[in-house]
Amino acid sequence: MRSTSVRADVLCLITALIWGFAFVAQRLGMDHIGPMAFNGIRFALGAAALTPLALRSMRYPPPAPFLAGAKDGFPWLGGLLAGAMLFTGATLQQVGLQYTTAGKAGFITGLYVVLVPLLGLFFGQRAARGDLVGAVAAAVGLYFLSVTEDFTLAPGDGLELIGAFFWAGHVLLIGWLSPRTRALPLALAQYAVCSALSLVCALLFEDTTLxxxxxxxxxxxxxxxxxxxxxxxxxxxxxxxxNPTHAAILLSFETVFAAVGGAMFLDESLGARGLFGCCLMFGGMLASQLWPKAPVRPGA
Structure with missing residues (x-):
């Protein structure tokens, strides 16, 4: 059991590393094509790469057949829901990257770590003190990172902030679906849905060339x-x-890797004000996950 937990933690950290440096690739790609086309093609590639493994996994019974949504056991409903959520978050992130830096986009997107427990309030879950402390710290950090001295928020930062809510929703949805259906077909289905929606939007709104x-x-x-x-x-x-806490903390390191990648490959600099904001935001993310989880009682 211990080895399984360690393996899961390592996979989460590798995921954060790849995602963090992906912000650099996403900015560089839009030097040549629009955000919708970029997302549509990259998610299509991801789906194609995963197809052989996903089809092979169909030999085994799903953990919860009632979620399959079809007689063949493919997670159509879960893939449709996760794909729509993924499309919205990825679109807001990609469009926002046209108007902000990779480092700032990474840190603002990383707010989903704080938003996940807060959104749980809508499902009857009570917020712990750490969640509230983390939310306040992250909000103050976001101010220093994104709001200029004349009290304006850059359009790209605003899009990334809205997208963070959808990334939080995606984490909650995947966390609920993963133990209840086949993991690889679920991943394939959500990529295919996201790619199809992105390519349709690219055909309608962008001029994409070979x-x-x-x-x-x-x-x-x-x-x-x-x-x-x-x-x-x-x-x-x-x-x-x-462990949900371990996963959220390790995945939040995506923000650090994004800032490092932006500095290494795009010569980006956040400045003293931005770095202070990043520290507050990252501290808020950690507080949300590391603080003891005793719920806040009314009147406390």
Missing amino acids: AGIRGAAWPILYGGLLSVGLAYTLQVVAQRDA
């Missing part, structure tokens, strides 16, 4: 094969066995 796709080939390959095909699949597999 030359542009060739120019963005390496970022697309990283975003498709590693960030989608590998990392999202590792998330689905890891969350079956990972």
